Amino acid sequence: MDVPRPKKSKRAKWILGGAGLAVLMGATVALARLEPAAPGVERATVWTDTVRRGDMLRQVRGPGTLIAEDIRWVPAVVPGRVERKLVMPGTTVTAGTVLAELSNPDVERQALEARRQLAAAESDLATLRSNLESQRLTQEASVATVRNQLREAERQARAAEGLASKEMVSSGELERARDNAAELRVRLGVEERRLAFTTQSMRSQVSAQQSQLGILRTLIQFQQRQIDAMQVRAGSDGVLQELSVEPGQWVNSGTTLARVVQPGRLKAVLRIPETQAKDLVVGLPASVDTRNGIVRGRVVRIDPSVQNGSVAIDVTLEGPLPRGARPDLSVDGTVDIERLTNVMYVGRPAYGQAESTVSMFRLSPAGHEAQRTQVKLGRGSASTVEVVNGLKPGDVVILSDMSSYDGSERVRLK
Numbered sequence: 001m002d003v004p005r006p007k008k009s010k011r012a013k014w015i016l017g018g019a020g021l022a023v024l025m026g027a028t029v030a031l032a033r034l035e036p037a038a039p040g041v042e043r044a045t046v047w048t049d050t051v052r053r054g055d056m057l058r059q060v061r062g063p064g065t066l067i068a069e070d071i072r073w074v075p076a077v078v079p080g081r082v083e084r085k086l087v088m089p090g091t092t093v094t095a096g097t098v099l100a101e102l103s104n105p106d107v108e109r110q111a112l113e114a115r116r117q118l119a120a121a122e123s124d125l126a127t128l129r130s131n132l133e134s135q136r137l138t139q140e141a142s143v144a145t146v147r148n149q150l151r152e153a154e155r156q157a158r159a160a161e162g163l164a165s166k167e168m169v170s171s172g173e174l175e176r177a178r179d180n181a182a183e184l185r186v187r188l189g190v191e192e193r194r195l196a197f198t199t200q201s202m203r204s205q206v207s208a209q210q211s212q213l214g215i216l217r218t219l220i221q222f223q224q225r226q227i228d229a230m231q232v233r234a235g236s237d238g239v240l241q242e243l244s245v246e247p248g249q250w251v252n253s254g255t256t257l258a259r260v261v262q263p264g265r266l267k268a269v270l271r272i273p274e275t276q277a278k279d280l281v282v283g284l285p286a287s288v289d290t291r292n293g294i295v296r297g298r299v300v301r302i303d304p305s306v307q308n309g310s311v312a313i314d315v316t317l318e319g320p321l322p323r324g325a326r327p328d329l330s331v332d333g334t335v336d337i338e339r340l341t342n343v344m345y346v347g348r349p350a351y352g353q354a355e356s357t358v359s360m361f362r363l364s365p366a367g368h369e370a371q372r373t374q375v376k377l378g379r380g381s382a383s384t385v386e387v388v389n390g391l392k393p394g395d396v397v398i399l400s401d402m403s404s405y406d407g408s409e410r411v412r413l414k
Contacts, residue, residue: 038369039405043413047400048363049347053393056345058337060277061382062310064270066290066329068261069316072236076255077229080104082245089243093234099243099258102230102251111223118216125209132202139198143191150184157181238262241327261327267317268297270333271310275353276380277302279337286315286335293322299335334382343378344387350401354380361411363396370398371410 080102087099160177164170234240242259245251268288272280284299301314315333352358354377361370375397378386391397405411 038410038412039408040412040414041370041405045400046398046402046413047347047350048396049399051344051346051387051391051393051395051397053342053344056340056343056381056384056386058279058340058379059334059382060272060280060337061332061334062270062272062276064268064288064315064331064333066266066268066288066325066327066331068241068263068327069265069267070236070238070262072234072238072260073256074099074232074235074258074260076102076232076251076253076257078102078104078107078226079253080107080230080251082247082249082251084247085243085245087240087243089240091240092238093240093260094237095233095235097234098231099234099240100232100245102232104230107223107226107230111220111227114216114220114223118213118220121209121213121216125206125213128205128209129202132198132205136195136198136202139191139195143188143195146184146188146191150181150188153177153181153184232257234258234260236260263326264321266321266325266327267300268315268331268333270313270315270331270335272313272335274306274309274311276382277311277313280311280313280335284335284337286333288315288317289332289334290322290325290329291331292324295319295321295325297333337381340379340386344391344393345381345384346387346391346397347399348380348383348385349397349399351403352377354378354385357390360390361398361402361405362391363398363413367396367413369410369412372408 081104083101083103085100087093087097093099157174157177157180160174164174238260239262240258241261243257245257251257268286270286270288280299280302282299282302286297286299288295288297295317296319297315297317299313300316303312305311313335315335349358349360357374357376359372360375362373363370373390375390376388378388380386402411
């Protein structure tokens, strides 16, 4: 038997449909207004620091090496072949210690030739002196002969004058006697001048030959020094740091063979990044970590040029050196620039530079989220940087590189 069903009202259907549509539209609008979920970051992978107010010490740091203040480079004075190495690097040496021996037959041949030339020049000098002395004696004999002849002529002239006064000789004979004496007087003057000239010429020729002998003796001394230089010596007291030759090797003149250093007088050469070197001046205090102790020092030189993105500075070390400090030892150095009083500062972030504005993530009070904020940085140090604006003391910020989250305004810490 069929039971009649009650008919539903059309109005109720419209009401239910309208309500469902309204709920659907409201849900769509609400979902559209929701912000995207913040990306998550592992808390253990981020590096954070707290903003502080107080005194900040500005420093710059850089790696470097220890080098000797006194370095003596030992060059090859003459070309030659290395015969022997007598000392190994690391050995304490004196100025006269022979480091290596060279050989060069040409140098020895030149020394022998110089000695031969000296012997020949000495023989020539002896012959010259003998010949000149013979000429001088001959001229002295001539002077003596003419002088005797003059004296005889003067006696005859006086005798003729006496006889002429008694009219025992003629006037012609008297005049001849007088002319003969006058002629011999002139000849004596000439011969005496000739003797003086011969003597002076003898002195000049002997002096010139002696000068030639002096040059040859100097040449022999030079050649002897060349031979002695084939015994390569240290030249100063210290420690032999390097001897870069091997037996049988040929070296040219001027080639550096060895290096001798004073191990007790070292300085540090630091390489400071060029972005941090603008405030460096000579005289600033510094400290050098030798990994076996820290030594205080002071900046004494700043390289005027930049090489490979860094500026080299020399730091003289004050006080005793730690054990194990030696040339070419790798070190780390820190230079104190200035102390800033009553400033806000935080650890130096991995991104951004001093005197710039950077985006940093500041942690919420609960520490579960971090919100991006613009921070103006001031003067920087090796590990800290001044905060000018954008943060306040007590804020905790992320210093790690967050460039992979540039599209997010906040992150969740998991």
